[in-house]
Amino acid sequence: MERRPVRILAVESSCDDTGVAVLEDFSVRSNIIASQEIHARYGGVVPELAGRAHVVHLVPTWDAALEAAGLRAEDIDAVACTRGPGLQGSLTVGFAFAKAWAWSRSLPFVPVNHLHAHIWSHFLEPGPAPAFPFLCLLVSGGHTLLVEVRGPGQLKTVATTLDDAVGEAFDKVAKLLGLPYPGGPEVERAAAGGDPTFLSLTRTRLQDGNFSFSGLKTQVLHALQRGMAADPKFIERHRSDVCASVQAALVDVLVDRVVREVETSGIQVIALAGGVSANTALRERMLQLGALHGWQVHIPPMSYCTDNAAMVGAAARMVYPPENPSPWGLGPDPRMPF
Ligand code: KG4
Numbered sequence: 001m002e003r004r005p006v007r008i009l010a011v012e013s014s015c016d017d018t019g020v021a022v023l024e025d026f027s028v029r030s031n032i033i034a035s036q037e038i039h040a041r042y043g044g045v046v047p048e049l050a051g052r053a054h055v056v057h058l059v060p061t062w063d064a065a066l067e068a069a070g071l072r073a074e075d076i077d078a079v080a081c082t083r084g085p086g087l088q089g090s091l092t093v094g095f096a097f098a099k100a101w102a103w104s105r106s107l108p109f110v111p112v113n114h115l116h117a118h119i120w121s122h123f124l125e126p127g128p129a130p131a132f133p134f135l136c137l138l139v140s141g142g143h144t145l146l147v148e149v150r151g152p153g154q155l156k157t158v159a160t161t162l163d164d165a166v167g168e169a170f171d172k173v174a175k176l177l178g179l180p181y182p183g184g185p186e187v188e189r190a191a192a193g194g195d196p197t198f199l200s201l202t203r204t205r206l207q208d209g210n211f212s213f214s215g216l217k218t219q220v221l222h223a224l225q226r227g228m229a230a231d232p233k234f235i236e237r238h239r240s241d242v243c244a245s246v247q248a249a250l251v252d253v254l255v256d257r258v259v260r261e262v263e264t265s266g267i268q269v270i271a272l273a274g275g276v277s278a279n280t281a282l283r284e285r286m287l288q289l290g291a292l293h294g295w296q297v298h299i300p301p302m303s304y305c306t307d308n309a310a311m312v313g314a315a316a317r318m319v320y321p322p323e324n325p326s327p328w329g330l331g332p333d334p335r336m337p338f
Pocket residue numbers: 015139140141142143166167168170171182183184185188274275276277278279280305306307
């Protein structure tokens with residue numbers, strides 16, 4: 001007899017997007033995201049406001065996800081939710097509601113690590129999913145990780161950042177240039193038509209193989225200070241050139257580290273994940289390298305790069321049914337380790 005697919009309702013509320021998705025196994029029946037516009041005027045996410053906005057958005061988003069999936073609450077087999085890492089208040093809203101909903105319906109509850117979810121987004125249909133083992137470059141607003149993925153529960157960090165995450169570097173440079181938050185897409189847009197050699201920025205390559213991005217922000221700050229002293233319209237005139245230079249430097253550092261890992265590990269399957277994987281320059285460089293060397297490069301669709309609940313569902317499905325049920329007393333973990 002054919003097995004009925006497992007229907008998972010998944011929730012993501014680790015930062016400023018309220019996401020609810022419904023999956024049938026790895027097929028996405030719906031994936032709804034309510035973004036919070038309120039943070040733009042503060043130039044970054046305000047944790048307290050994010051938590052409050054989740055309270056407002058969660059139930060309508062939940063209902064919309066069920067409706068878009070054409071399913072009723074009774075059709076759901078399990079509930080998954082991001083447990084961490086993320087903002088305490090934001091996580092608490094999603095986690096408490098999702099857990100209570102699961103508990104009231106006697107459904108299994110699956111807590112999910114947000115970073116693992118970015119990786120498992122590659123298993124959402126239509127795929128193709130990367131074959132094990134693969135290297136995942138996980139680049140988001142809070143993390144920059146290169147991970148060797150051998151299977152569910154078999155994730156080994158081979159490089160991490162010692163200071164800023166690469167998304168944070170994009171965001172901080174955007175702020176210096178007076179561009180709105182989130183800065184990554186703004187820097188990418190402004191970089192189009194700019195001269196990537198305008199600033200000569202250091203490509204930091206640490207001996208221990210880890211990443212470091214905080215120096216780049218300081219270099220840009222000093223270049224802007226020098227430029228503005230000579231020409232008060234420097235930023236206006238050279239915004240594109242600065243953005244192109246920054247983007248080129250960040251992409252070079254990421255790609256260089258991936259290439260070294262492919263060479264040392266012999267693993268030729270590579271996946272990009274996290275918000276910065278939406279960056280076209282990074283996507284294209286990785287695809288070109290893949291074509292050149294015969295490596296398999298997996299790039300997520302744009303909708304699965306930034307935070308979403310479908311990836312949380314995918315992570316839950318990877319471990320479903322869980323070996324042990326999650327204790328009902330479990331809480332969110334803002335500093336949940338990778
Ligand atoms: O994964 P994500 O949505 O949230 C976190 O878990 O952090 O990543 C957000 C980060 C932000 O720093 C944002 O500026 C960056 O991803 N980002 C980009 C692009 N789109 C989003 N960075 C560079 N280029 C982009 N197109």
